[in-house]
Amino acid sequence: MSGGSGEEWGELVAAALLGAERRRPPGGSVRALLDKAAAETVRRRAGARPAVPGRRPVPAPEDTRTPLPAAAERRLAALLVDRAGGAGQTGSAGRRTAGPDLGELLPQWLAEANAQGYRAPAALLPALLDAARARTDLRAETLAFAGPRALWLARYNPDWKFALRDGVRQQLPDEEPEAVDKLWQEGLFAERMALLSAVRRRDPAAGLRLLASTWRTERAEDRLMFLDALRQGLGPADEPFLERALSDRSRTVRATAAELLATLPDSALAARMAERARSCVALDRVGGTGIVVEAPHECDADMQRDGVMAKPPAGRGERAWWLSQIVEATPLGVWQERLGGLSPERIVALPVADGWRDDLHAAWCGAAVRQGNAEWARALIGEPTEPFAQGPGDPAKLLSVLPEEERGAWAARFIAAHGLSEAFRILGVCGVPWPVPLGRAVVDALEIAREAGSYPWSFSGVMGLAERCLDPSDAERLAPLAAVPGEREGESPGAGAYWAESFQRLVATLRLRSAMLAELREHDGSSQAEGDGTDRAEHDADRPRGT
Template identity: 65%
Template sequence: MTRTTTPTSPATPTPTAPAPWSDLVSAALLGTERRTPPVAARPAQTAAAALLDAAAVSTVRRRAALRPAPAGERPAPAPADPRPPLPPAARRRLSLLLADRGGNGGGSRRGTAPDLTELLPQWLAAAGTYGYRAPEALLPALLDAARARTDLRPAALALAGPRALWLARLNDEWKFALRGTGGPSALPGDDDPEAVRRRWEEGLFAERVALLTALRRHDPAAGLALLTTTWSTERAEDRLMFLDSLREDLATGDEPFLEQALSDRSRNVRATAAELLSALPGSALAARMAQRAHTCIGLDRTAGAPVIAVEAPHECDMGMQRDGVAPKPPSGRGERSWWLSQLVEATPLDGWHARFGGRDAAAIVALPVGDDWRTELHDAWCRAAVRQRNADWARALLGAPAAPSQAAEVTPAGSSRDLTKLLTVLPEDERARWVAEFIAAHGLSEAFRMLGVCAVPWAEPLGGAVVDALDIARDAGSYPWSFSGVMGLAERCLDPAAADRLDMLTAVTDEPEGASPGSGGYWSEAFQRLVGTLRLRATMRREFTPPPAGDTTGPGADLDTAAAAATPGGATPGPRVP
């Protein structure tokens, strides 16, 4: 009796679902004549060939530790980026900077090589002014760099463009790019108010903040109207962020909305609304605060020479609290002085001129203050000058930078004033001159934060003042690592054109008596690194300009020279990235 074997046929998975490995093994052991392979064969393909193909794919999956899963839909093609590509030299430079973003290691001695980690932000900022797009092959590395350093994200995402957002939707590690899309480019078309409304009501929180900011820059009244449509239903933390986005383009038309926000159920929202209203000198809140502050502060002429008399408030009533005065002081602070400082900070500075007999800001600041209220009063005026962006008062409160006692005068013991914030109120050129004179008179120890708010590159005489102070510190035998922060700022902020005249500082000098051992060599390395970094920055800037057709000696030819200067001993680094 002949026995007939009928091939068994397990349930064949769908074409998109991979077969289990055990089923593939069973079909292979029994043979395709006895066991139908659990895979779909292509046209004109034998069952055995289909089985082998499926086994090969499954083997790769197993070696990659990838779970079998149905094939997903192919993503839509990346959007086009119409911006011009980077010139070849600039493209190679970006590749080198991204490859070296690990820095110079954790050693305490940096040597003479420029810090490429710190040059990447400068490169990105410069690239943003030319309107180039990032090379597609470097987008993953650029997104990785932006993920690791939040300070790079705005410039990196601007350079990466829409294709970076396309990639971010495919990789969870780059999701930050979807949250960080802001600025005017986030505003839909002017003729599509429905798109604005839909994004406002349905978008992610960061997208809504970006939309509100962009709309406020375009049309402040329209932005405020959009905010009011959902204000009452927003969470307290979201209301606070939305309210803070009004700060940049604050206008008198915002006053009614902010007055209503003074009664918000969130204390932080009320405080922010009061701060914004106090920055509007013509607001009703500013007038109320001025009336309270002027009641507490005035001239006392009974002692002969005019003296500012201060009588701090004796209570913080409900009206003061509604206008943003916090009733409970910080630890170690008296209640009355706390209330007074908040009143003065929120009072329009222009109103003090009439209160003090028509005196200008400098004359008012020069007046003596009775009963040891001077520091408290001047600190509050400093904060008011910053909040109201009043350059006259900032100038008066800063005083003359070169005065022998100025360093102690502008920041007396117990003071909470911030000179750096005051400097930001001054025009950029005046700010740089003030800091240069301060450094020339008092050195670098008190000027580090001031340097951070000066425009880059440092204009003269600021750049010269910093270099002179560093040279003086070297000649005095000071510890060079004590000035590493300032030296790092100089590498990023000095004008690259200063490199040639700084060459003389790179030589190793004799160490003065009592100097730190080996300080001469350290200082020489620091100045060599400074000069090398400045020259590398100049080369980077030239690389953004494409060379004329057929020119092989243009900016791209500088790359090898600059790269050699960027490595210890002048050795050229590894092979170029094409």
């Protein structure tokens, strides 16, 4: 191509951008300009060198799971389109509109689709991967639903590299130890982290051997993350490795090792902590029934090696800080032996001398959560008669230790006693859908708040939870609440309309969830036949050649 061609092309482009009114086009007219541009375009393309052909990609792997019913596939497409905004989002005045927030229903849809064993439609894989990229809470369910074809597709788009990383957890090569070792030795940190988690889940001892093989050469920040992965399948066989980690150069690594050892009730560290705790807490033999506390007066080197942090946080006394860490790391079974064989409920009821009650009970709360001890959690949480601020521990964390049905019943009683102002964290740890007593307690509290003339905007968080967590069968029972009430004296302007919109959205969302679950649970012949043509063609298109 001649050197003048580039200059001529530039003149044509400039004339086209400026327009014939501002610059005389080459050839004197717009028609002549277009003719010259067409001819020059052909000449430029003729002078381009052909691209080197690349290798054809390997065909996508086959996914033999059941295809989605057609109605469920359409629903998924709507959820994915709406995930970044839509009917359930805010209107022009900043208020949420009366339509359901479809994007927030995607986690439930994915969970149900996986429970039913469906495979993802090929056409929706890109949108699914985009959704999982934007929301980490969707990744596990999305990758399970999308299956091996999502990992195949992710190799061609760097935006979806998270799928390759997280996919190691699902596709660990069982018969290729050399491949596992190679990935551990040469992989990126995220790949190695995923690999260690996968190996630990399948074979905890093999995972420990993998970590021990390179432990001395790992960076401190990597050692910390790898050590945390040992929570998966943690057992007595991990104790020798964790004991050695107590002497690590990194303070955070030492603290994590101590925390893991404290969850093993028969570990040497648990025994050392129990011995320290016994010297700090005892029954009051002089003043009658009760507990006396003598907190440590120093934090010696042995205590620090076992994970006791010497410097307390701002506003916390040193002795109280040291005591709480020791008690929290002590096996809870120690206290029944130490305190006269009493049950946890009776121990918690004992008076504690000299103002140490809240510190001691808060440490027991931490131990109950760390050790997953439902009996102690039940004793410490008690009846829901006190607001959060008056208790020593976080009821939401203690609730998470209790069985799901018991959690819902306790939360229902809490809301009946205190309303919704402090219930958001409690509701967040209850199972979905909420049991009937909890759902009724939440709706009753919302009605009471509306009738009392409360500001409706302060309950938007609870209302959002109710949309996702109430049993869908409650929709018709709640429908009368969606009516717009008349304005009352002293009520916030527009409050009645806002309450009506909130209940309208709640009812609409429950109805949508009911339809959504019905579509996914539809296994009759008519539903399957409707999707068979498209799904079978899609299935055949994904087969490798010759199959």
